[in-house]
Structures are given as C-alpha cells and as structure tokens.
Amino acid sequence: MAKSIRILLAITAWYDYEIWQMDVKTAFLNGFVEEEIFMDQLEGFTTVGEEQKVCRLQRSIYGLKQASRSWNTHFDEVIRGYNFIKNDYDACLYKKISGGSVAYLVLYVDDILLIGNDVKILGEIKAWLSTQFSMKDMGEASYIIGIKIYRDRSRRLLGLTQSSYIEKVLKRFNMEHSIRGLLPMRHGIKLSKKQSPKTDEKLKRMSNIPYASAVGSIQYAVQCTRPDVAYALSFN
Known part of the structure; x- marks a missing residue:
C-alpha cells in the first residue's frame, strides 16, 4: 500500500x-453479511413481550470479524x-482510462485518494461515489496513512513527511526528550550476546x-519516508 501510494505521488508530481x-x-456498515449471524436485542430497543428473541443481521456492523472484508468486497463490486x-499487484488500487483522461483510485x-489529469472526470467520480456511499469531501489531499503531503505545483515538487507519526512513536516509548543526532547510528557500535541481561532483575526489566x-x-517509517534509518534498524 505505502509503495503504491509513493509511486502514484511521484507520477502526480511529474505530470x-x-x-x-x-x-x-x-x-x-456498507458491507453485506453472507453468514447467518444473530445478536441480542439492543438495550432500550427490546420489543415488549418478545425479549427472548434475537436479531438476525443482514448488514455488517462494527465489531464483526468479517466487517472489513465485507466492506472491501462490496466496494470492489461497486467500483468495478x-x-x-483493479490493479493485479495491489488490490486497493484501481485505474480508469477514458480517451486521454486517466484516473487512479x-x-x-x-480513506480514498483520487488522482488524475482531468478535473471534470474526477469531479464526476466524486459525485458518483457520493451517490453510492455517505462520503466526506476532504478536498486536496494533505494527509494519508500517517504521511503528510507537501506540494509546490509551480515547481512540480511533492514532499512527504511523517514527523507527527514519529513524534507519537517517541512519546509512546518515552523517548520524546532524547537528544537528536546528525546520523541514524553512531560509528563503531558493536552488539553481542554478551550484552544481554543476565540477572533476574535485568531480565524482568527487559521483559517490560x-x-x-x-x-x-x-x-513503518522506514517503508514510507525514512529509508535512511533502515540499516540502523536492521543492525539492532
């Protein structure tokens, strides 16, 4: 997914x-249920005198194990x-060509990204999607899968950053006050099994x-925007 988005954004910048x-x-909630699934009547919506009855689901709801697949299957049928x-290598990527117009979805x-060279065609796609699903128009894309998009159309430049995502990761692992370095990894570091914790106290601390x-x-950051830290990550 991240690779496909980077490729499409590169095409977007170039053309x-x-x-x-x-x-x-x-x-x-747009997916349809193929299996027989029953649920208790919701509190406050129980039919008087029929409290022992249950509801049979006809549509998918949040919390079902198959909810995401049901939604994806339904969307695939609609968009086709x-x-x-559909792209043969990425099931979440679709393409439509009409004359000289090209549109990627x-x-x-x-979340949906619409990319193309014809504003009119893209507008028609947006209008059609709104007739099929309850949609929210986000305008020009600026944020997708944790990646912020910067764009300078006059110079045909497009940049990606995950600064917000990285800050959240640092806070999650209590490293937000760490000192920043100029390089992803210091020179001369050597790791070995001898450095592994040996005492019960250290083993207990490391287990947490x-x-x-x-x-x-x-x-995830390496795959999306920070390949420069790939070696440091694999080294550890």
Whole structure:
C-alpha cells in the first residue's frame, strides 16, 4: 500500500496531476453479511413481550470479524461497476482510462485518494461515489496513512513527511526528550550476546520493554519516508 501510494505521488508530481481525498462515513456498515449471524436485542430497543428473541443481521456492523472484508468486497463490486480496473499487484488500487483522461483510485480502509489529469472526470467520480456511499469531501489531499503531503505545483515538487507519526512513536516509548543526532547510528557500535541481561532483575526489566513493537513502529517509517534509518534498524 505505502509503495503504491509513493509511486502514484511521484507520477502526480511529474505530470502535475490532481490529487484529492475523500472519506467514507461508517464504511463497515456498507458491507453485506453472507453468514447467518444473530445478536441480542439492543438495550432500550427490546420489543415488549418478545425479549427472548434475537436479531438476525443482514448488514455488517462494527465489531464483526468479517466487517472489513465485507466492506472491501462490496466496494470492489461497486467500483468495478463504474469501469474501474483493479490493479493485479495491489488490490486497493484501481485505474480508469477514458480517451486521454486517466484516473487512479486508492482505497485504504475508509480513506480514498483520487488522482488524475482531468478535473471534470474526477469531479464526476466524486459525485458518483457520493451517490453510492455517505462520503466526506476532504478536498486536496494533505494527509494519508500517517504521511503528510507537501506540494509546490509551480515547481512540480511533492514532499512527504511523517514527523507527527514519529513524534507519537517517541512519546509512546518515552523517548520524546532524547537528544537528536546528525546520523541514524553512531560509528563503531558493536552488539553481542554478551550484552544481554543476565540477572533476574535485568531480565524482568527487559521483559517490560516492548522491543518488537518499537522496531515495528520504526519499520513503518522506514517503508514510507525514512529509508535512511533502515540499516540502523536492521543492525539492532
């Protein structure tokens, strides 16, 4: 997903395409349930004299394990009906070509990016989407999957930053007051098993440090906007 978005944003910058964003309101409620699923009557909406009865779901609701897939399946059927073609390598990327007009649509859960070279066509797509789902028009895209988009159309430049995401990661792992360095990693550092905790006290303290979670959080930044810290991350 992140790779596809970076590629599309590079195309957008090079050809000076439009890039708009929309949000699907209560997206998971649009999916249909294929299985038989029952739920208790909601408190305050119980039918008097029929308290023992349950409700059978016909539409997906938040909290179901299959809610996200039901929504994605329904969206795929709807968007294909508007002559969009799904990408073979990224199931969340769609393309539509009409004459000299090209439009790309990227779906990430309930966030939609619309990219293309024809303002009229993109406007028609937005209007059509609003007839299919309850949508919120976010205007020109400025933030997607934790990445902030900076753009200078006069120079055909487009930049990406995850400064807000990185600050949240630092606060999560109590490192917001750490001193910033000029390099991702100091020269001459050597790690070995001999440095592993040996005493019960140190082992207990290390067991409370979410090391894997911290590495995973940094890995997301590496994949999106910070490949410069890839070596330092893999070294650890």
